[in-house]
Amino acid sequence: MTALRIGFVLEGLALGGCPINALDLARELRAQGHHVVVMAIDEQVRVSVVPYAEQSGFELVRIPAGAGLVGRARHLRRIAREHDLDVLHVFASWLGRSAVLACGLSSRVPVVLNWLMDNEFTTTARTSLVVGTGGLHREAVAVHGSRSYLLEPPVDLARDRPDDEAGRRFRIEHGLGADELVLVLVSRIDALSPEQAAHGVPKLPGILLAMDALLAPGAPAARLVLVGDGSGMEQVAERAAEVNRLLGREAVVLTGALADPHPAYAAADVGLAMGGSALRVMAHGRPLLVLGDRGFSRIFSPETVEQFLADGYYGTVAPADPVANLLAQLDLLRGEGERRRLGAWGRDHVRARHGLEAGADHLAAIYRESLAHEDAWWQRLADLGYLTGRDVLGRLSRRAGPLRALRGATS
Numbered sequence: 001m002t003a004l005r006i007g008f009v010l011e012g013l014a015l016g017g018c019p020i021n022a023l024d025l026a027r028e029l030r031a032q033g034h035h036v037v038v039m040a041i042d043e044q045v046r047v048s049v050v051p052y053a054e055q056s057g058f059e060l061v062r063i064p065a066g067a068g069l070v071g072r073a074r075h076l077r078r079i080a081r082e083h084d085l086d087v088l089h090v091f092a093s094w095l096g097r098s099a100v101l102a103c104g105l106s107s108r109v110p111v112v113l114n115w116l117m118d119n120e121f122t123t124t125a126r127t128s129l130v131v132g133t134g135g136l137h138r139e140a141v142a143v144h145g146s147r148s149y150l151l152e153p154p155v156d157l158a159r160d161r162p163d164d165e166a167g168r169r170f171r172i173e174h175g176l177g178a179d180e181l182v183l184v185l186v187s188r189i190d191a192l193s194p195e196q197a198a199h200g201v202p203k204l205p206g207i208l209l210a211m212d213a214l215l216a217p218g219a220p221a222a223r224l225v226l227v228g229d230g231s232g233m234e235q236v237a238e239r240a241a242e243v244n245r246l247l248g249r250e251a252v253v254l255t256g257a258l259a260d261p262h263p264a265y266a267a268a269d270v271g272l273a274m275g276g277s278a279l280r281v282m283a284h285g286r287p288l289l290v291l292g293d294r295g296f297s298r299i300f301s302p303e304t305v306e307q308f309l310a311d312g313y314y315g316t317v318a319p320a321d322p323v324a325n326l327l328a329q330l331d332l333l334r335g336e337g338e339r340r341r342l343g344a345w346g347r348d349h350v351r352a353r354h355g356l357e358a359g360a361d362h363l364a365a366i367y368r369e370s371l372a373h374e375d376a377w378w379q380r381l382a383d384l385g386y387l388t389g390r391d392v393l394g395r396l397s398r399r400a401g402p403l404r405a406l407r408g409a410t411s
Contacts, residue, residue, distance in 0.1 A: 109371055133309065204232045216327055
């Protein structure tokens with residue numbers, strides 16, 4: 001089968017689950033014989049994905065952050081021509097219009113991936129749209145049409161796997177006793193603005209909830225290890241210091257961001273997670289407790305699996321008492337036998353559904369199907385006009401807003 005020439009476009013340089021998954025897929029596609037170039041919107045970040053990209057064998061091509069829709073499309077078009085790409089695959093819905101404009105009337109095709117918790121339809125139905133959960137896929141097919149595809153986030157089972165020795169060393173390094181109950185949470189620690197929260201996945205509420213639960217009456221004498229960094233780190237560090245002071249012990253351990261969090265996962269008795277990190281918890285054979293927004297927490301188990309396959313490894317349904325609910329979930333995981341049972345079941349689950357090789361195969365099939373559509377030139381021209389017109393109207397509306405406010409203030 002003919003090898004494909006693929007361009008991946010990351011929405012930024014911050015280290016996180018989506019860019020890690022994208023780079024893992026890029027690495028696997030390259031190993032299967034495809035040509036892959038990885039681009040990213042340039043930005044200043046606290047913890048960069050660049051070292052992981054270099055470790056994966058990719059030098060990121062940077063796209064200026066302030067280029068705007070047309071300028072961004074010009075940069076993407078130039079890179080696509082230099083590498084003679086067949087596919088331009090953007091890993092964020094908001095980049096979809098730039099990808100369509102960059103492909104223009106050429107034979108290459110744009111593909112938009114959205115691994116957030118809500119659908120965002122930023123292009124026409126002639127653009128292939130990839131989503132990460134069964135529920136989003138059903139909705140996308142109904143709204144966006146037949147060029148909607150399901151690709152659940154992958155996990156590299158060769159790297160993310162049970163490793164008792166790595167876990168033992170991690171515990172020693174961070175002063176965690178062999179007989180202590182260790183909860184591990186690996187995440188970007190970002191404080192999102194209201195606008196960012198509307199289009200992103202807030203992780204900070206779940207992190208704060210996990211710390212608050214340690215203070216509740218009847219809470220287990222556990223150690224909570226937080227691995228990560230981001231714009232919310234100052235708030236998290238202040239809360240961790242307060243929790244430790246009130247308990248009179250180092251209940252919360254902050255490691256900062258780790259280039260390789262594998263030992264932290266391996267050291268866990270219970271993994272607390274949101275999004276792609278949940279898959280890595282299970283890949284390490286550890287029981288998974290999924291967190292989310294509004295106080296959500298729930299164990300991943302045979303009884304709850306269908307909910308998470310439909311909605312993703314996150315939640316927003318608020319229990320009456322979030323702390324009590326989280327403690328009740330942890331209480332179910334106090335027994336080592338139950339933890340082993342759920343850990344083994346979770347590892348079987350990710351092996352069956354989330355293997356990296358199978359994910360790359362499925363993605364390549366999506367690319368080939370997208371290339372096979374061969375839309376007429378006038379259809380693609382209509383899409384270009386529609387998306388450009390939407391951008392112009394949007395910019396005019398944003399400019400008109402301050403003028404209306406000024407007229408109102410002076411009338």
